[in-house]
Amino acid sequence: MHTITSFRAGLLPWFTEHQRPLPWRKDYQPYQIWIAEIMGQQTQMERVVVYFQSWIQQFPDIRALAAASEQEIFKAWEGLGYYSRARNLRKTAELLVRDHHGELPNEEAALLALPGIGPYTAAAILSIAFNQPVPLLDANVERVLCRVEDIDSPPKQSVTRKQLLQLCAELLPPNEPRNFNQALMELGALICTPKNPTCAACPVRECCRAFAAGTVNQRPVLVKKPDKINIIMACGIIEQDGRFYIQQRREEDVWGGLWEFPGGRLKEGETPEQAAAREIAEETEFRVIHLRPFTTVVHHYTKHRVTLHSFFCNLQNEQSTEPVLHAASQFRWVNQKELDSFAFPSGHRQLIKNMATYIFDA
Structure with a gap:
């Protein structure tokens, strides 16, 4: 240099x-x-x-x-x-x-x-x-300096x-x-930049060893990222008298403190619909009927790629709207507009955005 x-x-x-x-x-x-x-x-x-x-x-x-x-x-x-x-x-x-x-x-x-x-x-x-x-x-800065010094090892x-x-x-x-x-x-x-750097406009090009050596596109040396872990989940959007059931995740859970529709991961051999009904029962002791496929969203966090299937559903007749909470700290029954007042994980927020059109067209 x-x-x-x-x-x-x-x-x-x-x-x-x-x-x-x-x-x-x-x-x-x-x-x-x-x-x-x-x-x-x-x-x-x-x-x-x-x-x-x-x-x-x-x-x-x-x-x-x-x-x-x-x-x-x-x-x-x-x-x-x-x-x-x-x-x-x-x-x-x-x-x-x-x-x-x-x-x-x-x-x-x-x-x-x-x-x-x-x-x-x-x-x-x-x-x-x-x-x-x-x-x-x-x-x-790692990328700039690896190119400036033409460093041939991962940063x-x-x-x-x-x-x-x-x-x-x-x-x-x-x-x-x-x-x-x-x-x-x-x-x-x-x-x-990582790809297609604009070397012609670089103010320190004359100091760059990788530019002189023609190795800019090989710097920094990258380590292959591990493949994403695929997770398949299902949840139920329980509707009762124009209100929707949501629950708050426990503090120690992933996304602790955020609100969600009840659901979880599919077990081996389950369909998404079966998983949604089972998870609702396990988390709330609600028995739901009339599961109707809504939408499927995909979101990413850390090393995971999450596919979330969702279903509209209703409580079985003459069932209390008071859940027995096994996986949440508290619950609410809210109307569609009130959903915007609560913080949800990314996947559930996508569902809420899609709900507006769905409900409007129904």
């Missing part, structure tokens, strides 16, 4: 001219940087901006977030997935109000002691919010990661850490 000075001299002016006008870049408030970083985990930037703006309008500061209910936070987070992140935001806000006068600390140890803040997020807050000379290494390997962190630290200018770290990430997002 050329000198560190020339790398900085190419990158920083490029960032000044081409950086995206992200809303948290207006004044770099620590609270906003924290929220943006948590939202940005495994989420495309376009979606982050939309959710961020809505979030800040509803929870403008740490004290407002600490005062919000878990359901308000889940509803605002709905669609971003990984709801433990939202729960940790609330826990951290409460701790910040209690122990830090409603402000984020500017020391690594204090940040790492907060729920949901790991080494990367702490470094991002210190660097971007507080302009401290702390190196940042995310997927975009997640411990030896490679140590090399990348050292390189980050060497490149980081002590007087402009905020802009430099953002510039590296922005370069990876806009120019040095």
Whole structure:
């Protein structure tokens, strides 16, 4: 690579001219940087901006977030997935109000002691919010540096990661850490992209060993991702006198605290219809009749690909509408409009969106 000075001299002016006008870049408030970083985990930037703006309008500061209910936070987070992140935001806000006068600390140890803040997020807050000379290494930066140094080993390997962190630290200018770290990430997002990078427009092309060697498309070295685990599920949308039954998942469950239509995984040899009726009985002791196929949706989380079959159904005649809960913390009977007030996992939210047309046409 050329000198560190020339790398900085190419990158920083490029960032000044081409950086995206992200809303948290207006004044770099620590609270906003924290929220943006948590939202940005495994989420495309376009979606982050939309959710961020809505979030800040509803929870403008740490004290407002600490005062919000878990359901308000889940509803605002709905669609971003990984709801433990939202729960940790609330826990951290409460701790910040209690122990830090409603402000984020500017020391690594204090940040790492907060729920949901790991080494990367702490470094991002210190660097971007507080302009401290702390190196940042995310997927975009990994890709840029693997190409700049033409590294022929996977970036997640411990030896490679140590090399990348050292390189980050060497490149980081002590007087402009905020802009430099953002510039590296922005370069990876806009120019040095995973596929078809725009090398002709790269401000540090002359420093890039992979460009000189013709190996840009082979860097970084990728490790094959494991295949998705397919899960087949079925649920019942129980309708009774114009209202629908929903239940809240227990805190310790996957998607704990969110609401759902009762259901679960198919057992061997079961049809989706049979599974829906069985799961409803096991979870609520309701006996349902008139199961009518509604729609099937597919959604993804972590390593799983979930296919969810759904059925409209009704309670058997003269049956109590009071369930015996075996898999939920509480329940509600709500009308169609009220469904929008509750936070649901992605698959169930897709069902609700489809219900509007179905009910309207019925």
